[in-house]
Amino acid sequence: MCELLGMSANVPTDICFSFSGLIKRGGETGPHKDGWGITFYEGKGCRSFKDPKPSCQSRVAKLVKDYPIKSTAVISHIRQANRGGVSLENTHPFTRELWGQNWTYAHNGQLTGYEKLALGRATPVGQTDSERAFCWIINKLQQDYQSEPTDMLTVFKEIASYADELRQLGVFNMLLSNGQYVMAYCTNNLHWITRRAPFGKAQLIDEELTVNFSEETSDSDIVTVIATRPLTSDEQWNKMQPGEFCVFHFGERIL
Amino acid sequence: MCELLGMSANVPTDICFSFSGLIKRGGETGPHKDGWGITFYEGKGCRSFKDPKPSCQSRVAKLVKDYPIKSTAVISHIRQANRGGVSLENTHPFTRELWGQNWTYAHNGQLTGYEKLALGRATPVGQTDSERAFCWIINKLQQDYQSEPTDMLTVFKEIASYADELRQLGVFNMLLSNGQYVMAYCTNNLHWITRRAPFGKAQLIDEELTVNFSEETSDSDIVTVIATRPLTSDEQWNKMQPGEFCVFHFGERIL
DSSP: OOEEEEEEEEEEEOOHHHHHHHHHTBTTSSBOOSOEEEEEEETTEEEEEEESSOGGGOHHHHHHHHSOOOEEEEEEEEOOOSSSOSSGGGOSOEEEEETTEEEEEEEESOBSSGGGSOOOSSOOSSOOHHHHHHHHHHHHHHHHOSSOOSOHHHHHHHHHHHHHHHHTTBOOEEEEEOSSEEEEEOSSOOEEEEEOSSOOEEEBSSSSOEEEHHHHOOTTOOEEEEESSOSBSSSOOEEOOTTOEEEEETTEEOO | OOEEEEEEEEEEEOOHHHHHHHHHTBTTSSBOOSOEEEEEEETTEEEEEEESSOGGGOHHHHHHHHSOOOEEEEEEEEOOOSSSOSSGGGOSOEEEEETTEEEEEEEESOBSSGGGSOOOSSOOSSOOHHHHHHHHHHHHHHHHOSSOOSOHHHHHHHHHHHHHHHHTTBOOEEEEEOSSEEEEEOSSOOEEEEEESSOOEEEBSSSSOEEEHHHHOOTTOEEEEEESSOSBSSSOOEEOOTTOEEEEETTEEOO
């Protein structure tokens, strides 16, 4: 299994606090030692930092933890390998361009029979069930729409129906973003929280670290964080239900 | 204009020495202050580090300079913007998946009439002439071969003929790699050098830094470096001719 972390915000926000908790689970407070990755959107562009090494030992992870890259959409993943060996090509998140947008995806869970998922335009580079499922979704969307659709909410409902199909193959917890929207799909383990004014304090579960969000934010900020397991001990996280999906748009849940 | 840097090697090799010289040109010894990026291949996977900030000031560039990521194929670029604003989506290198391979590309030069290059499966995310030309090449290759071709040398000859067409639109110096092969195409400014035993010393042009390759390498290592302008003052670099292309395979020039 793996752990997912996502963020959607209405102003460029750093994820250092949440990422500090997550990377501890990458070989220290958790067993997810088979690599990690994080993708930040800045405008239409995105950049990923990845390492097949455990996040708790990774020098690149230390940079990401200490260097406040500000973004309105983030997808992150720490890996405990099941399908596919420990290597860079099997390290999430995965990104593909579709309709002139960067689409980024990370998966937690395990699928059986995934080899039968039809291939098309998008072809996996690595050997994971996760990347194969991602390519299958991208190909479905490509077949549905030749160019950028105007009604993105309908698109995300379609993606949810594709995710329902993948859930028939096993555990499929997913984070997906095109930079503007962040989608979460749950099979069994996914939580989210939206922080807005009045902001309070929060204590990380995995590290002796407290943040006072009121000192870091302005009153109009809206920041949603999505994680496999809650990252803080003193806030109320929403637990998602099997088959439930959420779509966030600049911090606000819209689906 | 921009500056390109590429590497092809038969053993995983770090590019710290060459990159140290390049990033000085990003706002210090050169005017290329509009972002930079570098892509490292490790097996079939690749990872990019990018920043729209000048490389000489970038904290991420400092990490890449100091942290010896070992790779057999590297593509790097520092940017002085002409077409397209300074932003992450306009920052080279660009990567697209084709035939289950990551293809990475960087361009130096400027094209006119590039808006007429036909679009297809691959669509630009940003606004540069460079990314548009890259998508055009990818779409041509996708039309030529539905799946991974067996004869890659023929493929690179075809890419060179596409590059010849792009050269009709202006200055087109290009680096391109799928991880196994590194291709260089020249319009007016591209140099390369292959280092092999017996290894000697070299002095960077842009920084007071000397390396003794014989201390860093073993006798069987073959490492080719490609750059817009020579990076060292005391070695003999090969200057490429207009319309000339080179293909390197694990350090050796094969085309």
